[in-house]
Amino acid sequence: MTYVVTEACIRCKYTDCVDVCPVDCFVEGPDFLAIDPDGCIDCTLCVAECPVEAIFAASDVPDEQQAFIALNAELARKWQQITEKIPALPDADDWAKIKNKRQFLNV
Template sequence: MTYVVTDACVKCKYTDCVDVCPVDCFREGPNFLVIDPDECIDCTLCVAECPVEAIYAEDDVPADMQEYIALNAELSRSWTPIVEKKDPLPDHETWAGVTGKLDQIER
């Protein structure tokens, strides 16, 4: 089982999770992070660090966010590893409570 970044991260891109990852499995896109399922060791450390609760165990991803499982795998192949915490996106507070942001992901 791996962990999956979901909807709440889109247009926020908090990177608190990156600091605690022991295997550097996070990948960074313009306005979203993903987890490389081949690198994730299921340590669970990132889950508690996410301020918007965007990270789920693959088996626990809500039914309305199942597409994020394949999306994390797909985008992790082309996005750049991120290994240090950065500031969230400038308008993160506006987007933190918004749901249904799949169409907002910039590739």
């Protein structure tokens, strides 16, 4: 099983999760992070670090977020690896309160 970044990360991009990942399996896009399913070792460390609760085990991804399982795998092939914590997006705290933001994802 792998872990998956879901919709809550969109336009926030807090990178606390990146800082604790022992295998550097996160990739970074303009306004979202994704997990490379081939690199994830299911350690669960990232889950507790995400301030917007955007990370789930693939088996626990909510029904309405299931598309993010394939999306993480797709983006992992396109985006660059991120290995260190960076500042969140400038308006991340505002976006963290917004639900249903899939249409704002910049891929």
